Amino acid sequence: MLLAMLTAGVQTALAQGIDSRDYNRGWYAGLSGGPSFGQATFRSITESKTNVGAQFGVFGGYQLSRLFSVEALATMGWQKQTSLDCCPYWLSTDGERTFAPVLNKQGNHYRDLEAKTRWMRFGLQANFNVLSLITKPGTKWSVTLSPQVSAVTTRTKHLATGYEQEFDRQWHLGLGGQAAVGYRVSKSVGLQLYGGITCLTGSRFDNIPEHFHKSNLLWEGGLKLSYHFGKSSKSTPVVEEPAVIAEPEPQPVVEQKPVVEEKPAPVVEKAQPVAETASVAETKPETKAVPVELPVIYFANNSSRLTQREADKLDGIAEMMKAQPDVELAIYGHASNIGSQSYNLRLTQRRANAVKALLVRRGIAADRLHPVVGKGIDREAATSKNARRVELIINEK
16 A cells, blocks of 8 residues: 555656745655654553653655655654553463462562553655645645554563563564644755554564453654755756846947947948948848747746746847847746646746846846736647747737
């Protein structure tokens, strides 16, 4: 079952796309700790007593998407168990359970015994952030369900007045899981409040004979502190770097304007300047055919961020607009058919706004960029990749 859930999680993670997650894909590690309880024939919580143990551990894993991650963990803990009031039995030192003491045998009443257990668990779990299915990318909160399989070793000691007996170590297959509510404090640091249960196969971990009470489990809770090592190479701040470098390049093109102003000054005999002004005049109508050549800006699924490659396309557009100050552009955002119409309408508006903002950073006046409209789902696009785009069109005057 765990393998099936892991397979489904990986498929869903790939379907979401790299940029649809809250944080970058990558490795993480952390520490956990909190109270621990045991429940077998003897229990940590009974009608008359509550015995709180402790546990701590380390974990590490790989975040594939907002929804899914895989995690390995190692935890150790200890707690004390006592009998329930409904068990008025006597236990001999050789493990025989009776209602009363047996002649010529040593033993203790259940009510006088304590079972102290130390345990270690080595597990593998799949984490499903179910909150990501109903929230937008970027939310810092998470609600995680984590099925788990583990190998658990336990060792128990029986204690009573004047009596102590330690039993051999036992190994169990553990099946269970955790539930957690988390908050991302920063891009790299996360906190989770969690609780978990592990059902153990095999003999009772408390070494008390099984009778009536069938449970054999450990459960714990506490806090998890994690550190994420995700790369930041695809973050948007990198996109801003070319904006400073790109601005000086179009400067020489501005020389065309002085050429036009010099037209009345020279005598007609100077054929070359006249020819230059004519060529300048001819460039304006030619630019009206540019819309066919304007590049299309593509986006990842469920994202309004520009990758470095797509942002570089805006450098050439900015150069053209600086050389031709009369040109104005319309910006239209589009999306694939993944998700609802209302969500994609907002997403396409964010994409159009992002392109406009980067052009403004490259020195283009905002009033030359209109309209800026998100058109929602493009159902006529050949593929989802082609649908996730922003188109720039020169406004006709």
